[in-house]
Amino acid sequence: MNLWLPILIVGVIGLIAGLGLSIASVLMQVPVDETEQKVRAALPGANCGACGFSGCDGYAAAIAKGEAPPDRCAPGGADTAAALSELLGVTVTLEPKRACVACGGNCDAVGQKLEYRGIPTCAAAAQLYGGPSACAFGCIGLGDCAQACPYGAISVQNGVASVDPALCTGCGACVKACPKGVLSLRPAEPARPLVRCHNTQKGAVARKICKASCIGCMKCAKVCPVGAASVSQNLASIDPALCTGCGACVEACPQHCIEG
Amino acid sequence: MTTRLVTILLAGILTNNMVLSKFLGICPFLGVSKKLNTALSMSVAVIFVMLIATAVTWPVYALLLVPAGLEYLQTIVFILIIAALVQLVEIVLKRFLPPVYRALGIYLPLITTNCAVLGITILNFTDSLTFVESLCNALGAGLGFMLAMVLFAGVRSRLETSDVPAALQGLPITLISASLVALSFLGFAGVVG
Numbered sequence: 065m066n067l068w069l070p071i072l073i074v075g076v077i078g079l080i081a082g083l084g085l086s087i088a089s090v091l092m093q094v095p096v097d098e099t100e101q102k103v104r105a106a107l108p109g110a111n112c113g114a115c116g117f118s119g120c121d122g123y124a125a126a127i128a129k130g131e132a133p134p135d136r137c138a139p140g141g142a143d144t145a146a147a148l149s150e151l152l153g154v155t156v157t158l159e160p161k162r163a164c165v166a167c168g169g170n171c172d173a174v175g176q177k178l179e180y181r182g183i184p185t186c187a188a189a190a191q192l193y194g195g196p197s198a199c200a201f202g203c204i205g206l207g208d209c210a211q212a213c214p215y216g217a218i219s220v221q222n223g224v225a226s227v228d229p230a231l232c233t234g235c236g237a238c239v240k241a242c243p244k245g246v247l248s249l250r251p252a253e254p255a256r257p258l259v260r261c262h263n264t265q266k267g268a269v270a271r272k273i274c275k276a277s278c279i280g281c282m283k284c285a286k287v288c289p290v291g292a293a294s295v296s297q298n299l300a301s302i303d304p305a306l307c308t309g310c311g312a313c314v315e316a317c318p319q320h321c322i323e324g
Numbered sequence: 325m326t327t328r329l330v331t332i333l334l335a336g337i338l339t340n341n342m343v344l345s346k347f348l349g350i351c352p353f354l355g356v357s358k359k360l361n362t363a364l365s366m367s368v369a370v371i372f373v374m375l376i377a378t379a380v381t382w383p384v385y386a387l388l389l390v391p392a393g394l395e396y397l398q399t400i401v402f403i404l405i406i407a408a409l410v411q412l413v414e415i416v417l418k419r420f421l422p423p424v425y426r427a428l429g430i431y432l433p434l435i436t437t438n439c440a441v442l443g444i445t446i447l448n449f450t451d452s453l454t455f456v457e458s459l460c461n462a463l464g465a466g467l468g469f470m471l472a473m474v475l476f477a478g479v480r481s482r483l484e485t486s487d488v489p490a491a492l493q494g495l496p497i498t499l500i501s502a503s504l505v506a507l508s509f510l511g512f513a514g515v516v517g
Contacts, residue, residue, distance in 0.1 A: 070394050077384070077401060081408030088412055092419035183485045 099151070100128035106147035107137055112214045114138040114235035127152070138249075139215070139233035160252040161234035163209075163218070163227045167246045168260035168276035168321055169202040171223040175273075185211075190243040198273045201262040203246050212241035256304040257314050259284075261321045264297040271319070278321050284313035329460045332453070334515075336464020342440045343472040344509040349440030353472060354498060356431060363477040364470070366431045371466030373413065373435045374444050377406050378462040381445045382455050402445050410436045440469060476505055 104124035111119035115136035117126060126132035127148075134148045134156050145158040180189050180196035186208035194200040205223040217231035218238055225238075225247070239247045246262050259278055263270045267279030280298035287293075292306035293313045300322070302313065314324040340346060343353045349370070356366045381402050389395055414432050417425040425432075435441060444465045448458040479501050488497050 069392055070397055073388065073392065073394060074397060074401060074404070077404055081404060085408060085411050085415070088415045092415050094418055094422075 112235035167203040173276040209238035333464040337468040348443040363473040367470035
């Protein structure tokens with residue numbers, strides 16, 4: 065008989081707790097928006113912030129309420145765009161983008177103007193005379209972008225950030241993290257040549273600092289058949305909208321700072 | 325009476341610190357102490373749950389289990405009650421205080437399995453405290469947990485920017501510094517209680 069009392073007590077306590085919880089969950093049910101849940105399920109869940117909201121939950125809530133356009137999820141790419149189109153009954157088009165590093169100043173090409181021993185982040189290093197690199201414009205190489213990347217697509221190789229295009233989703237987290245503005249988003253397809261330099265100093269000065277710098281010699285602008293390459297402030301740039309990908313500028317560049 | 329309550333409170337915070345002297349609740353102590361904000365949220369949730377868990381388990385033990393001679397059921401009954409309470413608190417928070425619910429996030433369900441909460445409810449009886457003293461003890465233990473969390477969050481934020489040898493990076497250096505903080509709390513032994 066002594067066995068039944070403990071079983072009864074534990075059973076009754078469990079029953080009271082279970083009933084109480086069931087009643088509470090019915091009484092205090094929070095109405096949920098079904099569209100919001102479906103939209104949230106369609107989003108990739110990376111919480112990268114590319115859409116401008118604090119995370120996928122916030123963006124899903126905004127889409128469901130009609131406060132935000134559904135075409136801001138860069139990491140989701142075509143799959144998410146298709147899922148959202150079906151869900152919301154509107155056509156969502158999304159141009160996939162990739163992060164690009166506009167600096168080729170690796171450890172072989174550019175020297176150091178100081179030996180930095182502080183907090184090992186680019187943001188901290190950039191506060192001190194613009195960073196340890198001799199070039200005030202280029203990649204610092206302490207990897208704030210690699211830290212910021214939710215997909216592990218960025219690594220620092222020989223002192224310069226390098227993006228793995230297969231892993232990059234174009235969320236832009238690295239662009240925000242870079243204190244030097246070296247990273248930018250460019251259309252993923254078709255691949256176009258990129259000027260791997262960010263230095264706007266005059267050619268002679270830039271060349272003295274870094275072997276891989278753009279010197280603003282205008283050769284790319286002259287050989288480009290469609291006028292996509294241009295030079296402003298001693299720095300070449302290639303407009304991906306005009307570029308046909310012929311590769312003439314890559315051949316012509318004497319500094320080899322245009323990457324095909 | 326008041327002196328005794330103050331003594332219990334101070335003992336809970338300093339000499340018998342849940343984390344650093346009794347080594348209960350180490351999991352959240354290491355897991356949630358990376359940032360000061362989350363450490364504080366977790367501590368507030370723990371204080372809250374400790375108080376209501378004590379308020380419910382004390383009468384159940386003293387008025388139900390002791391008269392029936394079933395003291396050995398203590399652990400299982402307490403776990404049952406604490407788990408149900410945490411669930412209830414979660415439901416109530418979700419309904420009435422969504423910002424708090426979101427801020428606490430995963431930490432609230434985690435408290436269900438926090439041995440510090442179970443520990444304090446059981447220790448109340450091994451020290452044979454009255455109901456009011458038990459509540460005071462729970463509050464002290466909760467505040468002590470908060471003190472440990474906040475102190476350690478500070479230590480860890482300094483660790484993040486310091487030059488740690490490669491072999492010790494991450495959890496090893498965290499455990500070593502945790503032991504040093506615990507060692508420093510040894511200095512409070514015998515002050516009160």
